Amino acid sequence: MTEPAGREPAEASADDSVINTSTGRAHGHDDCPKCGSTEVSRKGETLSLICGFCRYEWVGTRLEDAHGLGDGIGDLAGRTFMSGAADITSAETLITLKCQGCGSEVVVDTGRTLEARCHWCRSILSINDKIPNGAVPDGIVPFAISKEDAIARIGQFAGKRKFFALKRFRAEFKPDNVLAVYLPYMTVDGNVTARFHGKGEVQTRRYTVQHGKTSTTYYDADVYDVVREFDLHIDDLIIESSATRSNIDNRANTNNIINSLLPYDVKNMVAFDSNYLGDATAEKRDLNIDDVTRKAHVQFLTMAREGIRDDLMQYDRGVRWTHEDMDVHGSRWATVFLPVWLYSYAEKSDTGQVMVHYIAVNGRNGNVMGSVPINKARLWGVTFLATVLTAAVAWPLGAAIMVAG
Amino acid sequence: MDAVILGSSSSSGDIGFFGLVLLAVPFVVGWWTYRSLYRRYRNQDQRYRYEYTTAAVRSRLQRWDTFDRKNNRQRNRDIHGRNDDDSHERADHATVREAQAPRVAQEERLAQEAREAEPAREAQEPRAADTPREPGA
Incomplete structure (x- = not known):
């Protein structure tokens, strides 16, 4: 991670705490800059977009470069967020777009997707800028794993877990039913100071004493008051911004499977452009920064604890931390769509309870994880x-x- | 972890203990079989290992290590209540404070020039005492 000092966030808006990632474009046609066709798609697994009509190619803007994300974490003060992470102020998911091609009105369900094809003139209509219901993120990390590859990986994963799999699951398993989904997340950088206080022990002697037929080993130790204080600059911690997905409860769901696909290479996220979505569906963010702040702080604290472990080697009997203090001087938030190939199977128990099992593939590095219902x-x-x-x-x-x- | 080592100096005791272990082995094998197969299929222990995979740079580390006392004749290999080896286990007292306002604003406030102090009371012109009113006036 790089840490140049004193870099100002690019494109700071009137309110210094908001980094403006709005495109300023009207919803509707998101067309080729050269010929105006709306038949735009991704070029293979690259970050390039290509016009299906004139074959003109262009590359989306990397947010890391455009807004200096990852830089200046040590200078973060207060809460800074990109405009896509602004609070959700509308629960409305249906948005009506007027087609610039033929004038007809097309409804887009932004809870599932951010594109729709006009049923009259066939041109593609897109949500091209931030909307107050949280459906449009700041960035997107496009798929790098093809559907065929994902099907093969899911098939291989399930194939190794056939013997104890539920009979119905084995009979109904069809990896071709895998779906491409963009799930909503937030990335957060943190500029924190942590201070830990506790007791540490250093072993000074070890000896065994005989008590009749048995023997006992004893340890002598020196006890120290241990205090550690340090700064920690955290870069791109990823947090679920969907309430459903962030509810990880192994008794009721298998959301931990999706969670375990993290991390992603969010450094490569590009500014959101609905042309990257392709045929994938997208889940809408429904959590605000305030809703996930507590979780982020707990994870900062855990990272700080993990970050100091290597400095405690002299305490061979370990350390008992009694006080943990953390000052979050500054944080920087962005919202992002991350790609997942998802296969799901609903298991209905005898009591009528339904448990949805996921086998999921990280759409970037191909890591696969899943839950297979058991016989x-x-x-x-x-x-x-x-x-x-x-x-x-x-x-x-x-x-x-x-x-x- | 409790590291008390119990043993017997007599060979008959050793044999009896080993025999008991063999009696318990099938149950341990059964438990291990169920648990490992269940885990392999359901992967309930899988999660995002953010504490290992998220980039974090530590700086300005300060240490205070002060000898407190001796703690002899302990039967455990580890300090009582050890929690440094599990970063998810919170200490008894955990506090997180978040700065809502940028620190720059605070600095600006502190950088303001000190207000001029009020003149000392002693330096004021002594006020003339009112003329005592005539009783009954």
Whole structure:
């Protein structure tokens, strides 16, 4: 991570705490800058966009370069956020766009997607700027893994977990049903000072004492008051900004699977352009910075604790921290769409409860993780068999040894 | 972790202990089989390892290590209540303060020139005492 000092955030708006990423463009046609066609798509797995009509190519703006994200973390003071992370002020998801091609009105459900094709003239209409319902992020990290690749990875993952999988899951499993989804996240940089206070012990002696038939090992130690204070500059911590996705409860859902796909290479995020979405659906952000601040602070604290571990090696009996203090001098927030290939399967239990299992692929590096519903009868059967077989060997041996003893 | 090492100096005790271990082994194997297979299929322990994967630069580290006392004849290998090895385990007292206003604003306030002090009371012109009023006036 680079840390040049004194860099001013680029394009600071009238309110210094907001970095303006608005495009200023009207919703509707997001067309080729050369010929005006709306048939724009991504060029393969690159960051380039290409016009399907005149083949003109251009590249989206990297937010990291345009706004100096990742720079000047040590200078952050107060809460700074990009305009895409502004508070949600509208619950309205349906937006009506007037087609510039034919004048008809087309409704876009921004809760799922940010593009729609005009059903009369076939031109593509897009949401081209921030809207107050949180549907448009500052940046997007486009897919780098193709659908075929994702299907192969999901098939391989599930293929290795067939034997104990639920019979219905095995019968109904079709990795071709995988969907491309952009999920909403926030990235946060933090300029913090952490101060930890506790007790640490250094072993000075180890000895064993005999008590009749048994012996006990004892340890002597020197106890120290330990205090550590340091600055920590955190770069691009990723946090879920969808309430549903951030609710990780293993008893009720498998959201931890999606969570485990993190991190992504958010340094490569480009300014949001709906042409990057392609056929993928997009989930709308429904959490504000205030809703996730507490979680971010806890994670900052955990990172600070992790960051000081290497400095405690002399305390070979460990340290008991009793006080943790953290000052968050400044933070910088941005919203981003991250790509996920998602296969889901709804398991209905005998009680009628539904558990949705995900097998998901990180759309950038191809890491795959999943939850496969289990045939518990088979699992218990194999567990019982393993127990019985082990007992068949261990118990006679144990009995013989005890009798002999 | 409790590291008390219990053993027996007699060979018959050792054999009895080993026999008991063998009796318990099948249950341990059964528990391990169920747990590892369940984990392999459901992956409930998987999560974002942000504390290891997020870039963070530490600076201006200050240390205070002050000898407190001796703590002898402990039966545990680790300090009681050790939590430095699990960064997710919060200390008894954890406080996070967030600066809402930019620090620049504070600095500007502190950088203001000191207001001129009021003249000392002693330096004021002594006021003339009122003429005592006549009683009954």
